[in-house]
């Protein structure tokens with residue numbers, strides 16, 4: 103589990119916290135609500151998110167800020183591919199986007215104990231989801247690994263024209279050695295002038311975010 107913490111430089115302001123951790127079953131409804139509020143991600147039943155937050159909790163993460171779920175990544179290790187983390191859904195609250203949160207969640211997931219034998223990340227994106235594509239191409243660059251793209255589920259063949267084709271992005275093989283060593287990662291707040299400035303510092307297995315607004 104990776105824990106991030108935010109704190110204000112100003113003593114007069116209340117202390118704020120941003121935590122990235124594995125989900126619990128009691129997170130399922132807030133995860134569902136965040137997914138429902140996000141474009142590009144398919145809505146599923148609350149029961150499905152309860153299963154994810156139970157059976158796939160070790161390969162999923164949520165980001166919580168002041169008690170509110172502001173980010174989620176769900177994933178699992180396919181039984182026939184023990185070297186691969188399949189990243190299923192990613193969503194970040196619109197107010198928290200473009201600050202490095204999705205990237206920080208991906209990193210936290212990958213460095214978790216459940217992913218210790220993982221050498222590849224698989225995910226799927228639709229052709230028109232530029233933000234998601236950028237997140238994964240940028241993460242592949244960070245891991246310094248190849249990224250291959252192919253159609254996994256075809257619009258006509260698999261979705262009977264009910265859904266756009268899902269393109270598989272396969273990142274890897276990679277090593278997480280450099281990622282583990284990463285000491286200090288500044289999150290981009292330039293597009294969110296109102297948002298608190300956040301800094302992430304990795305400390306062994308845990309990470310701290312410091313808010314300096």
Ligand SMILES: CC(C)(COP(=O)(O)OP(=O)(O)OC[C@H]1O[C@@H](n2cnc3c(N)ncnc32)[C@H](O)[C@@H]1OP(=O)(O)O)[C@@H](O)C(=O)NCCC(=O)NCCS
Nearest residue numbers: 142192193194199200201202203204205233234236237240
């Ligand atoms: C996709 C999404 C999760 C990205 O979250 P985020 O926290 O804003 O992403 P980050 O700040 O960590 O950015 C990671 C990289 O992607 C880039 N990026 C993020 N959003 C972008 C956008 N809208 N356009 C272009 N690039 C974008 C960032 O600049 C960064 O690149 P860098 O590492 O080269 O600087 C978020 O936009 C979202 O929730 N979208 C709706 C749901 C969705 O599309 N989910 C994916 C499909 S399951």
